[in-house]
Amino acid sequence: LGTWSQHPVAVLHRRAEEEFEALIRRQSKTGRAAEAEYVRRYARKPPPGFHAWVAHALKHESPIIDDFDTIAHGIHRYHNLTAAEIDHRMRIATADTDGMLHNNRVERCSFTGGGFSEGCRHFANPLTALLGRAQQLAPQTEFLINFLDEPSVLLGQRNADDTRGPVWEDLSHKPLAAALTEACRIRGNWTMNTTVDGTGSTPGLPFVENVASAKDLCQHSEYGSLHGFLMCPATMKRINIDVPILSQAAPYPFADVLYPSTHYGLKSSLYKQSQDRAWSRKKNAAYWTGSSTGGYWSHDTWRQGHRQRLATIGMHKQERDFTYLRTSSDASVGVLPYTSAAFDNSLFSVGLTRVVGCADEVVCDEQNSFFDLPRPRDSELEAFRYRFVLDIDGNSYSGRFYRFLASRSVPLKVSIFREWHDERLVPWLHYIPVSPSMEELPELMRFLATTSEGQRISHRIAEAGREWYLKALTPAHQGIYLYRLMLELAWMQDASRHS
Numbered sequence: 001l002g003t004w005s006q007h008p009v010a011v012l013h014r015r016a017e018e019e020f021e022a023l024i025r026r027q028s029k030t031g032r033a034a035e036a037e038y039v040r041r042y043a044r045k046p047p048p049g050f051h052a053w054v055a056h057a058l059k060h061e062s063p064i065i066d067d068f069d070t071i072a073h074g075i076h077r078y079h080n081l082t083a084a085e086i087d088h089r090m091r092i093a094t095a096d097t098d099g100m101l102h103n104n105r106v107e108r109c110s111f112t113g114g115g116f117s118e119g120c121r122h123f124a125n126p127l128t129a130l131l132g133r134a135q136q137l138a139p140q141t142e143f144l145i146n147f148l149d150e151p152s153v154l155l156g157q158r159n160a161d162d163t164r165g166p167v168w169e170d171l172s173h174k175p176l177a178a179a180l181t182e183a184c185r186i187r188g189n190w191t192m193n194t195t196v197d198g199t200g201s202t203p204g205l206p207f208v209e210n211v212a213s214a215k216d217l218c219q220h221s222e223y224g225s226l227h228g229f230l231m232c233p234a235t236m237k238r239i240n241i242d243v244p245i246l247s248q249a250a251p252y253p254f255a256d257v258l259y260p261s262t263h264y265g266l267k268s269s270l271y272k273q274s275q276d277r278a279w280s281r282k283k284n285a286a287y288w289t290g291s292s293t294g295g296y297w298s299h300d301t302w303r304q305g306h307r308q309r310l311a312t313i314g315m316h317k318q319e320r321d322f323t324y325l326r327t328s329s330d331a332s333v334g335v336l337p338y339t340s341a342a343f344d345n346s347l348f349s350v351g352l353t354r355v356v357g358c359a360d361e362v363v364c365d366e367q368n369s370f371f372d373l374p375r376p377r378d379s380e381l382e383a384f385r386y387r388f389v390l391d392i393d394g395n396s397y398s399g400r401f402y403r404f405l406a407s408r409s410v411p412l413k414v415s416i417f418r419e420w421h422d423e424r425l426v427p428w429l430h431y432i433p434v435s436p437s438m439e440e441l442p443e444l445m446r447f448l449a450t451t452s453e454g455q456r457i458s459h460r461i462a463e464a465g466r467e468w469y470l471k472a473l474t475p476a477h478q479g480i481y482l483y484r485l486m487l488e489l490a491w492m493q494d495a496s497r498h499s
Contacts, residue, residue, distance in 0.1 A: 003327065003453070004327060004335075004447070004451055004453040004454070005453070006334030006335055007325060007334075007335050007447055007453070007454075008203070008205070008207045008325075008335075009207070009428070009432075009444065009447055009448065009454065009457060010453060010457065012207065012209065012427075012428040013428045013429065013457050013460075013461070015428070016426050016427065016428035016429035017429060019426050019429075020426045020429050020430075020464075023064075023067065023424075023426065024063060026066065027063065027064060027065045027066055027067070028054075028065045028066050029058075029065075030054075031050075031051040031054040031055060034046075034050075034054045034065050034066060035050065035051070035054075037066045038050070038066070041066070041069070041072070042072055042076060044076075044079070046487075047487045047488055047490065047491035048139075048487070048490075048491060048494075049137075049139055049487050049490075050487060052137055053137075053483055053484055053487055056133075056134055056137060056480070056483065057480050057484075060133075060476060060480060061471075062472070062477060062480050063471050063472050064424050064472060067423050067424060068423075068481075068484060069423055070258055070418070070420055070422065070423055071257075071481075071484060071485050071488055072488075074244070074255075074256070074257035074258060075244065075257060075485075075488045075489065075492055076488075077242075078244055078492050079492065079497070082495075082497075082498055083492070083493045083494060083495045083497060083498075084495070086243075086244065086492060086493055087493065089241060089242070089243040090108065090144055090243060090244075092167055092241065092243070093106060093144060093167065093239055093241070093243045093245065094106060094107065094108055094144065095167075105146070105147060105148065105152075105168075105237055106144050106145065106146050106147070106152065106239075106245055107119045107120075107121065107144070107145060107147070108142060108143075108144060109123070109124075109142070109143055109144070109145040109246075110140075110141070110142040110143075111138060111139075111140060111141050111142075111486065112140045113140075114128075114135040114136050115128045115135065116128050119145075120145060121147060123145060123147070123262050126262035126265050126266075127262060127482065129265065129475070130260065130262070130265060130475055130478050130479040130482050131479045131482060131483060132475075132476060132479045134479060134480070134482075134483040137483065138482075138483050138486045138487075139486060139487060139490035140490065141486050141489045141490040141493065142493065143244065143245075143246055143257075143489050144243065144244065144245040144246065145245070145246045146245050146246060146247040146248075146256065148235055148237065148247075148396075149235075149248065149249070149394075149395050149396035149397070150229065150233060150235055150236055150237075150247075150395060150396050151247045151249065151250030151251075151254040151256040151396075152237055152238060152239050152245060152247065152254075152256060153239055153242070153243065153245050153247075153250075153254055153255040153256045154176075154179055154180070154183045154238045154239075154240065154253070154254055154255070155182075155183045155186045155187065155240060155241075155242055155253070155255055156179070156182055156183070156186070156238075156240030156241075157182065157186070157240075158240050158241055159241075167239055167240060167241050168237060168238065168239050168240075169237075169238045169239075169240060170236070170237060170238075171233065171236040171237075171238050172233055172234065172235050172236050172237070172296070173232055173233070173234075173296040173359075174232070174233075174236070175224065175230070175231055175232065176224075176229075176230050176233065176236065177221075177224050177230070179238060180217050180218075180224075180230070180253065183253040183254070183255075184217070184218035184253050186253075187218075187252075187253045187255070203325070203335065203336070203337050204323050204325075204337030205323055205325070205337065205439060205440040205443055206435040206437055206439055206440055207435070207440050207444075208427065208433040208434065208435050211422060211427050211433050212418075212422070214416075214433065214435065214436075215251045215252060215415070215416055215417065215418050215422075216251070216252040216253075217230070217251050217252060217253060217416070218252065218253055220436075222437075223416060223436050225304055226304065226306065226309070226436045226437055227294070227306045227393070227416055227436055228294035228295025228296075228297070228301070228305045228306055228307075228357075228395075229294060229295065229393070229395070229396070229416070230416075231295060231301050231304060231305075232295045232296045232297065232298065232301050233295060233296070233395070234293070234294070234295060234296050234357050234395050235395065242255060244257050244489070244492070245257065246258075246259045247259075248260075248261035248263070248396065248397060248419070249261070249396050249397035249417035249418065249419050250417060250418055251416045251417055251418055252418065257485075257489075258418060258419060258420045259420055259481075259482060259485055260420050260421075260478035260481055260482060261397065261399070261419070263399045264399065264401075264402045264475070264478065265475045265478070266399075269399055269400075269402060269403060270402075270403065271402065271403045271406035271407055271469075275381050275384055276384045276407050276408050276409075277384060277385065277408070278408065279387065279408050279459055279462060282384075282385060282386055282387040282408070282409065283349070283385055283386045283387065284347075284387050284449050284455075285346060285347050285348060285349055285386055285387070285388065285445075285449065286314070286347060286348050286349070286350070286386065286388035286389070286390050286412060286445055286449075287349045287350070287382065287383050287385070287386035287388065287389055287390065288310060288314065288349075288350045288351075288383075288389070288390035288391075288392065289350070289351050289352070289353050289377075289378050289382075290307060290352065290353060290392070290394070291307075291352065291353055291354040291355070291356050291394075292305060292307050292308060292352055292354070292355045292356055292357060292367065293307065293356055293357060293394035293395050294306055294307050294357070294393060294394050294395055295357055296357050296359060297357050297358050297359060297363050297367070298359045298363060299359075299362070299363055299366065302358075302363060302366070302367055306392060306393060306414065306436065307352065307392055307393075307394070308352070308367070308371075309438060310350065310390065310392055310414065310438060311350055311351055311352045311371055313348075313350075313438055313441055313442070314348040314349075314350025314351070314390075314441075315348075315350055315351055315371070315372075316343050316345055316348075317370065317371075319341060320341065321339045321340060321341050322339065322340065322341075322342075322343065322439075322442040322443070323337050323338070323339055323439065323440075323443060324337070324338055324339070324340055324342075324442065324443045324446060325337055325338075325443055325447070326338060343442060344442075344445075344446065344450075347442075347445040347446065347449050347450075348445065349386065350390065351371065351372075351375060352367070352371045352373060353373075353375060353377050353378070354373070354374075354377075355367040355368055355371070355373060383400075383404070383407075383409070384407055384408075384409060386409060387409055387410060387449070387458060387462070388409060388410050388412055388445065388448065388449070388458070389404045389407070389409045389410070389411055389412065390412045390414070390434075391404055391411050391412065391413045391414070391415075392413075392414040392415070393414065393415050393416065393417060396417055397415065397417045397419055398413075398415070401413065402469065402473060404431075405425075405430065405431060405465045405466070405468075405469045405473065406465075406466055406469040406470070407462075407466065408462055408463075408466060409462055410431070410432060410448070410458050410461050410462045410465070411431040411432065411465065412431070412432045412434050412441075412444070413431050413432065413433055413434060414433075414434045414435075414436065414438060415433075416436055420478075420481055421473055424472055424473070425468070425473075428461070429460075429461060429464050429465075430461065430464055430465040430468050430469075431461065431465050432444070432448075432461065
């Protein structure tokens with residue numbers, strides 16, 4: 001038989017190593033080079049204060065100086081509007097004529113005198129802390145901030161100057177398919193220079209080859225029956241005009257401007273080395289426990305919930321066939337798919353701990369019975385006893401991710417939500433992406449945990465993710481990103497921009 005060198009995981013890992021080397025190699029080393037690269041990328045001059053930002057980023061050893069396309073995609077389209085027009089849209093969004101903003105939603109947050117205002121609510125102090133020494137460098141600015149975990153800017157046909165009737169729509173507990181189709185049509189052929197998944201190296205299985213396209217809902221209508229946020233969101237407050245609103249996470253075609261979530265900076269979210277253990281002392285299996293957040297569940301939807309499906313697979317709650325791969329004696333073929341009902345329970349320690357979000361008591365009872373609840377709740381430290389830690393969306397992004405990334409374990413991430421860090425993390429080197437269907441999960445774990453090549457790659461990813469977190473994703477680096485975002489926000493709202 002042949003070797004595992006042509007297994008999709010091995011191929012994607014080799015590709016990721018090369019991609020990461022190219023990412024590091026292409027970053028500018030001086031302010032002049034960074035300005036030239038900015039002009040080349042975006043066909044415009046950088047915002048005022050850019051050279052001071054570059055100097056600050058270089059002084060604090062930011063390994064990323066040029067790759068901030070997430071900010072550009074979120075902000076630059078508003079340069080077609082005047083500052084007055086942007087302010088008008090922000091006022092419409094916060095007018096609250098329909099009562100939709102009561103208690104929780106969007107508010108006008110300002111930064112002045114080195115700190116964020118009361119309008120930023122409980123995010124004010126964490127955001128100010130993130131800026132660190134840049135508090136006296138960042139420009140005075142004002143922006144709309146979304147206090148929900150879920151995104152809100154999903155464009156509709158409405159003209160932004162049309163002030164008749166509500167601009168907010170409550171889509172909580174309802175399928176988002178129609179609204180997403182409308183938004184995809186409006187945003188047209190805008191792409192993130194991506195290719196569609198499944199091109200050649202993933203025979204018979206949906207290994208994620210391109211995370212950006214995997215999080216593009218316009219390319220994946222099938223997600224509508226695979227993720228609670230799309231089927232029956234617990235909370236979904238949609239604004240249907242194009243207005244810059246900062247949110248923590250959003251899949252395409254949502255048009256929210258992404259910023260580093262303050263949740264990652266909480267003490268409870270930070271990694272503590274004393275709680276971890278060496279790779280050699282970890283169980284060679286994948287771990288996840290959690291509640292059934294992520295949707296408003298009915299009898300017809302809970303079985304398709306993303307967390308419920310993960311638990312169903314990991315607990316082997318259904319007898320079914322899975323697709324696996326085997327080596328071929330023909331080196332030109334590489335690996336071949338086959339189906340089998342075999343499932344190695346020893347490779348998974350997975351389970352729901354609590355059922356929430358039920359439309360009625362019967363729905364909760366059904367899930368409690370199916371998932372053998374109640375069960376004792378594990379310590380948060382339990383995950384660090386395993387070599388592989390599963391991280392899956394709840395109502396929105398998962399707040400556990402950085403803790404796992406910084407650990408000596410390998411994060412396996414199931415998510416449809418884009419975040420600020422996506423362009424600086426290299427999947428298959430810093431973490432392993434898992435498709436929303438999770439159909440590849442049994443084969444993925446078989447390869448990673450039971451083959452020597454899989455174990456070698458796994459240990460490499462665990463160490464590479466840990467090293468890169470410390471170099472590029474700590475609160476200090478989140479602050480550098482926030483500072484640059486604030487430069488763009490301030491320039492977008494500068495009345496002198498058009499002159």
